Amino acid sequence: MTTLTRPVTVRCPFCGQKNRVDLARIDAGPKCGQCQRPLLLDRPIKATSDDFDTTIATASVPVVVDFYADWCGPCRAMAPVLDDFAARRQGEVLVLKVDTDRDPGISERFGIRGISTLIAFRVRGGREIGRHVGLADAAQLGALVA
Numbered sequence: 001m002t003t004l005t006r007p008v009t010v011r012c013p014f015c016g017q018k019n020r021v022d023l024a025r026i027d028a029g030p031k032c033g034q035c036q037r038p039l040l041l042d043r044p045i046k047a048t049s050d051d052f053d054t055t056i057a058t059a060s061v062p063v064v065v066d067f068y069a070d071w072c073g074p075c076r077a078m079a080p081v082l083d084d085f086a087a088r089r090q091g092e093v094l095v096l097k098v099d100t101d102r103d104p105g106i107s108e109r110f111g112i113r114g115i116s117t118l119i120a121f122r123v124r125g126g127r128e129i130g131r132h133v134g135l136a137d138a139a140q141l142g143a144l145v146a
């Protein structure tokens with residue numbers, strides 16, 4: 001018998017523990033295996049160099065990463081659009097945020113020259129499938145993973 005699962009690995013925003021979550025069972029309300037707090041996937045999840053590669057490489061859904069900085073005006077302007085996108089595509093698309101000031105190594109590897117930059121990664125293996133530089137609207141976000 002085949003069971004359809006959509007596993008992703010995400011870091012708990014509270015305790016930092018990496019958790020494997022089955023997006024096919026997201027209605028059950030996934031919790032962190034360590035601190036038991038809910039893992040909320042209806043919003044962008046912060047990723048760091050500690051977990052970024054694992055999350056991208058093992059995700060069974062497309063991943064959209066927002067490379068941002070706290071001082072970046074366009075990033076702030078886009079935050080609600082990104083939040084809404086994450087909420088509407090919960091379980092189908094994983095939305096991550098990388099703080100380019102805290103983790104310059106990741107941005108360097110992907111040749112990020114300006115922020116905000118959005119990069120979409122393919123299911124499993126994490127090859128880049130799309131990139132958008134600057135403010136994006138909902139349609140442009142959707143197009144990245146279409």
Ligand SMILES: [Zn+2]
Binds near residue numbers: 012014033
């Ligand atoms: Zn936790």
